[in-house]
Amino acid sequence: MNKVRTASVERKTAETSIKLILNLDGCGKGAIHSGIGFFDHMLNLLTAHGLFDLTLACDGDLDVDGHHSVEDIGIALGDAFYQAIGDKAGICRYGTFYLPMDETLALISLDISGRPYLVYDGGEMAPMIGGFDTELTEEFLRAFAVHAGITLHVKILYGTNSHHKIEAIFKALGHALRHALEHDPRNSGIPSTKGML
Known part of the structure; x- marks a missing residue:
């Protein structure tokens, strides 16, 4: 496993300009400026609950809407996670976390597999929370x-408040990533019978 699991990414398009620095083995500190207050809040929660350190600034075309940003x-x-994880040697690989947020219960289950896939069931939500679609x-x-x-499964098992649903998703994602990325003291190799991920 890489001793230092960090990455720096810059992405510039006609729609957005993004700079970020990620440390997977941080202490949950975030300095995040997306231009969308609620989304900043969610990314800060992801960072805090995953115990990552993340510095992120995005200058996007918010005059259009928040989609591109x-x-x-x-x-x-x-991209930053992919770079920072490296060859995946010694990681636990899988992470699953149930997170209660008042009346809401969220489930995140993931596999740092090299096979990207998303299954998403967030249920019904209000169209907007603050300035966030x-x-x-x-x-x-x-x-x-x-x-x-990452293979990522996201499900809201039940709940009524849209803010709580999205907050539970981001908190649970942080915890599931944290567990999957932890060092496995019993296996320093690639956690796959194939010998690669």
């Missing part, structure tokens, strides 16, 4: 999973 942040963050939750998760090379 949220999706491109998912792409850049996924709730449909973009799925767009972020798909972009992140594809670029990180």
Whole structure:
């Protein structure tokens, strides 16, 4: 396993300009500026509960809407995770976490497999939370999973409050990633019978 699991990513398109620095073995510190307050809150929760350190700045075309910024942040963050994870030697690989948020219960289950896939069932949600289009939750998760090379299953088991649902998803994702990325003291090799991931 890489001794230092960090990555720095810059992504610039006609729609967004993103710079981020990620440390997988941090202590949960975030300095995040996406231009969308609620999304900043969610990324800070992901960082805190995953015990990652993340510095992120995005200058996006928010005069259009939040889609490009949220999706491109998912792409850049996924790229950073992929780089920082490295060859995957010594990681636990799998992570599953149930997270209660008041009346809501969320389930995240993931595999750092090299085979990107997203299954998403967030249930019904209000269209907007503050300046955040709730449909973009799925767009972020798909972009992140594809670029990180993660098989990711997301399900809201029950709940009524849209804020609670999305918050539970991001917190649970942090915990599941944290567990999957932990060092396995019994296996220093690639956690696959194939010998590679």
